[in-house]
Amino acid sequence: ARRERRDAEADARAELASVAAVLAQQIIDLDGRFAREKGKTKFTRGYRRLVSDYANLLPQLGGETPALRARADELLARARKLAAQVP
DSSP states (O other), X not given: OHHHHHHHHHHHHHHHXXXXXXXXXXXXXXXXXXXXXXXXXXXXXXXXXXXXXXXXXXXXXXXXXXXXXXXXXXXXXXXXXXXXXXO
């Protein structure tokens, strides 16, 4: 039972790391658009909030996996929503 629990925790951490990596790539992809935007737009405000929230998430990645996974999923959804905004 202990091994199963450890394996499940390792799987959850691996999934969290995967989501965090996808989120990081999404932010990198959005960065080029952010650099081209002029002025304070809905996109630039959303991008800045997303990057700030991601930076706050990074130091916590070794913590409680389920809560962090939910937070990372929420940030990824926000990143995808930003990417879908028409420039």
